[in-house]
Amino acid sequence: MQFDNRDNSRYQTFTRRAALLGGAQALAFATLAGRMYYLQVLKSDEYRMLADENRINVRLLAPLRGKIVDRFGRVLASNRQNYRAVMIPEQTDNIEETLDRLSRIVEITDYDRKKIMRDVKRSPRFLPITVAEDLSWDQFARVNVNEPDLPGVQPDVGETRHYPYGEDLAHVVGYVSAVSEKELKAAGKDEPILRLPGFRTGKQGIEKTFDKELRGVPGSSHVEVNAYGRVIRELSKDPGQPGKEIVLTLDMDIQEFAWNRMKDESASAVVMDIHSGDVLSFVSTPAFDSNKFNMGYSTADYKALLDNIHLPLVNKALAGLYPPGSTFKPIVAMAAVDAGIDPKETVYCPGYYRLGDSLFHCWRHGGHGNMNMHDAIKHSCDVYFYEIAKRIGIEKIAEMATRFGLGQTYDFDIPGAREGLVPTPGWKRAIKGESWHQGETLITGIGQGYLLTSPLQLAVMTARLANGGMAVVPRITRAVGGEIIHPAEAAKIDVDPKGLGIAQGGMDGVMNEIGGTAWRSRIPEKGMHMAGKTGTAQVRRISRAERASGVLKNEDLLWKQRDHALFICFAPVHAPKYAMAVVVEHGGSGSGVAAPIAHDIMYEVLKRDPTQRQAYMPSEADPNRGRG
């Protein structure tokens, strides 16, 4: 049948071509299967890693910064709750309007607003942005109550550094503030924690020295995020370790007392335990408020700090350098005894001393008459010390000064100490290129001239003198993270005990014998007698004309030209425990200004007698620690 034949040829062609199509399809399916095998088996590990990289995000958790406490465990720096308002941009339709409403509760300046709008643009819309920080409880409560009217705004509580004593301790604990660009650069990729928003690092004082210890170990949270970075769930969490607790040797009661006593002056004082070197009080006035640095000083406040002529940003106790004046005389006395001078030998003081053409004046216009070494210390006779300084020479004086801790820094945990200067002919030749004059030996003998010391050095000098010539070094850290640091064994200083006795006795006389320069500031209570030495450091040159017409009184001089008032002391006089140095910048005379301050503070120290009390036993690191 023709019909069938015609269809047959079509059918045969169709069958052939259908087979071709089927074959092509089978081939295509094989290709797909092969590709799947390649992706899902051969390259699976690689892609699995990429998938995990996609979804897993490691977020650092800032550890709680360690506390700083005093020797009795009183908190000097801790973390306080910071009431904030945060806003999640995606939860509000109109950010500007929300901010307007919020500003009825909390002040939002134009500057703040600009900053907020910038943050909004920068970060994903589901991440909270801090819109107001450090709210009062009242403001915080109002934000809470008004939440329904503030779409997207949520009350939030964060942690921020808090210094309960503010200014009183600013020069000891220092402060923390936002991480600087420099720190970021220095750390490179090593310390990702620095990049956490709101992270603070120690910038001064103990906060700076022990920054690493206080910081703790950052925790981490592995979170699963979606393609937009939103956290879906937490996969694992390592809370990290809070920072270590730092225990200071300070007694906050004494610190506060000393601060209050001196806060109106431009002054500094250091109180030390003469055996262990424990610093019990470390004051420099005026100061700044550590809390304000943490939250960011306002421009006006910071400018006021910079403009203040009393330099509140300078830690005068270790970076303020002053001629020691007469407080240096006990050193000269000991050097003289070492050099073989008989302390009983007297020098006649007519009120001046002639060296060649030059006249060197004693502070007492009419002179002291015949002076032995004890009396010369007690009355602070300048002529006596001109004479013996000339006899023993500058080298011996400088040596003794160095042995007692002047002209050097110690391994002390508050950064910023300055060396000061104990001058020698060698130094003068090297630095000034001039030879040493004998007149310079004379004025060094009364603690003037090139000699420069810091209050910390003077306290160390006094402690070494009081403890019988042991080279104690000051320390302010008692324990770090529960580990108690024991003071190093002090070395014996090479000094004639007889000279040491004369120096101590002379300082006893200064306070406890009628006619002593600090008799008026003595402590009369039995067992609390203290020994001391006044010092008045001249900061200007008195001309011959002025001397002829009568030396101007300090009250008549500009503040900057007045003498520095100094005082060093130790107590109790016959069984010493504590040593102290006080320097009042441009305060006038040592006996009139510095000695009364020293009296008040030392009296308080003796009454509290902090080293005899049970100190705080840190035990965080190991519960068994502190038993022995």
Next chain:
Amino acid sequence: MVDFSRFTSGRDMRIGEKLIEFNWGFLLLVTLIACMGFAMLYSVADGSLSPWAFRQMIRFAVGAGIMIIAAMIDIRTWMRFAYPLYAVTFLMLVAVEFIGLRGMGAQRWLDLGFIQIQPSELMKITLLLALARYFHGLTLEEVSMPRHVVIPVLMIGLPMGLVVIQPDLGTALLLGAGGAVLFFAAGLRWRYFIITGASALAAIPVVWSRLHDYQKNRVFTFLDPERDPLGAGYHILQSKIALGAGGLFGKGFMEGTQSHLNFLPEKHTDFIFTMLGEELGLAGGIALLGLYFLVLAFSFNVALQCRNQFGRLLAIGVAVNFFFYIFINVAMVMGLLPVVGVPLPLVSYGGTAMLSLMFAFGLMMSVYIHRNVEISRGPTAFW
């Protein structure tokens, strides 16, 4: 040696007979594939039937109904209505140009009040009907005669042109490819294909210059997906990561991180195969491809068994169209082809594609049921 023992061209089957003859195994096969789709849509919605899985089930059920009804209708009736159906669809394509709804930057949808339809989807099927009808009336020699080539080329080219200006290049190419397959199966001489292929290659520069930017970008991105991992290449890269991370047996149902954390785009539609590969692994992917392969094998078998040219061409046309979708979609998500908006048949979420495919399967089933019907070539037999 034709077997007339059961059915002859002389006697029409009753509905009951047709229902028995209906290949229910095939429907089961198709249902299995659709179920894999339901499972994936359930997973995309994080373990919820809404918004996708349930609606997809409804559509599949409706589709199955359409398939059965289409299968019941006599193949000769379909043949009789082939041209009118084509004409109506063509008019709808024209209408879309004027009153069509816009979606995704292209004018593709026609709103008929009670239903929105995509005429271009319908055109894929009615074009097959019309071409099969046309080639049915030609002898093998006539197929390759120029005047008989021109008419089907116009039948393919006119709707293609309309779809291109929607613009929907992907569908237009699929229309062209579907038409070409029928030419091939009808026995058009090889030289036509060679000439067309050569001139198509020559035309590439011209076409390229007229492409939209997004179309050009897709090609660029295909050529080098890592070129801009956060930009245009993102989809392909994330898709490959998802598949690769799935490994041999997958991360587990509903456990795919790439898809559930939204690294994967369009995972309920075009990239659903990726999600399947991530959650069920190579095993799941091969299983799905295996099921597809069975569908294709059945369809080819229908075509080869059929005793009329119209049915053969229709069946093979449906099968190859179905294959094109699978291949383009799967090859795309694995980075073998540029990203084009082609869904994975029976699995991707989408109503029109599902319904029109089930309709096409219904036509094929009609071919199967009426495979022994002989139809004369002459146009006088109908009309």
